Amino acid sequence: MKRNCYAHFFSLIIALLLGTAQQAAGQRTQIRGFVDVVSYYQNGKLNFGLGEQDLFITSEITQRLSFLGETVFKYSFDSPTSFNISVERIILKYNYAGNHSVLIGKHHTPINYWNDTYHHGRVFFPTVERPLLFAQGFIPLHTTGVSLQGQNLGRLRFGYDAMLGNGLGSGDIEDNNPFKSLTLAAHVKPTNGLRIGASYYHDVISKGSTIHNHYGGTSTVAPGRISQDILTGSIVYNDSVFHKKFEVLAESSMAMNRSDSLGTQRAIASYAYAGLRVTDKIIPYVRVDDIQYGSKEVYFMDNNTRSYVGGVRYEISYLAVVKLEYQHTKSHMNNISDNIIFQIAVGF
Numbered sequence: 001m002k003r004n005c006y007a008h009f010f011s012l013i014i015a016l017l018l019g020t021a022q023q024a025a026g027q028r029t030q031i032r033g034f035v036d037v038v039s040y041y042q043n044g045k046l047n048f049g050l051g052e053q054d055l056f057i058t059s060e061i062t063q064r065l066s067f068l069g070e071t072v073f074k075y076s077f078d079s080p081t082s083f084n085i086s087v088e089r090i091i092l093k094y095n096y097a098g099n100h101s102v103l104i105g106k107h108h109t110p111i112n113y114w115n116d117t118y119h120h121g122r123v124f125f126p127t128v129e130r131p132l133l134f135a136q137g138f139i140p141l142h143t144t145g146v147s148l149q150g151q152n153l154g155r156l157r158f159g160y161d162a163m164l165g166n167g168l169g170s171g172d173i174e175d176n177n178p179f180k181s182l183t184l185a186a187h188v189k190p191t192n193g194l195r196i197g198a199s200y201y202h203d204v205i206s207k208g209s210t211i212h213n214h215y216g217g218t219s220t221v222a223p224g225r226i227s228q229d230i231l232t233g234s235i236v237y238n239d240s241v242f243h244k245k246f247e248v249l250a251e252s253s254m255a256m257n258r259s260d261s262l263g264t265q266r267a268i269a270s271y272a273y274a275g276l277r278v279t280d281k282i283i284p285y286v287r288v289d290d291i292q293y294g295s296k297e298v299y300f301m302d303n304n305t306r307s308y309v310g311g312v313r314y315e316i317s318y319l320a321v322v323k324l325e326y327q328h329t330k331s332h333m334n335n336i337s338d339n340i341i342f343q344i345a346v347g348f
Helices: 002-026 113-117
Strands: 028-042 045-060 065-075 083-097 100-108 142-153 158-166 180-188 194-205 226-238 246-259 263-276 282-292 305-317 320-331 335-347
Touching (some): 142 180
Antiparallel strands (some): 065 083, 100 142, 142 158, 180 194, 194 226, 246 263, 263 282, 282 305
8 A cells, every 4th residue: 555655655756856857847948148239430539339139039938828928128329428218129029820819018119110020130231230210210110919910921921010009109108198009010021032011000199298208208297189190101122042142121101190279280201221242251242221291291300311331241151240331310300420430330
């Protein structure tokens, strides 16, 4: 009798240990990091600086449920000796059928290709910095909410995103007004290296709401009810036949802001990038940015801007890139600026 009890006890212990081992093997967590350092010459002065340090965590909790977290550490412009911590993304993803998933949390709004593809690891950026429409708060960078997503569907490798979340007059934990933002995005990949996409964004900001996603990252209070619609189109081409010899990326967004007093005002922000891989590691490139606002803009700060960028990228490896870039920017508010930047970006 005692022998049977001992055998049952040891069988139970072995079963618990095997179950724990299977759970540990089933959950795979990866922690990656990205950082960049820069040196730039501007206004007759040579400067050295640190970019963002990005902590990127992914975990496969089960075969269908996964987690993604991204936290950025960056130095504060207000106090050069201190730094800020920003939680950029926290996403739970559940794959409910095939290539279809539901996601909940804080997302990068899938409103255009760059915002949905190049996050905060600058080692993957084709240029040193993001296009100007990000710096001027033209598009809503983040949305906290729920979305449905599909990828690589059918012969055209169709993909879609449908998101409902807190809008422009909101924070990460609550919405400051009763209106929800809506994002609809779709793309196709008809051939290798080619991606064509379009998106639609809609939100309503109630009077008195604090708008966080504004020019230069500042906040302001909406003087009245503002309705915003943004249409975006994008095309991406990487010539994979010749080992990705040619790189082309172009996007344009048209924002329509409506208020009761001034009607509808339109603003257009566009950029176009082109790169040529002359060797396996060296890619010279150019990029042109242009942002034009309406004369009676009700949401954006009226700062028409055009920028020309030219540079060369040297890919030491997949996770180590050096870039040398010249930037020429002419804006309505800041006149003309010229900048030469040297950047080293790595992943670890």
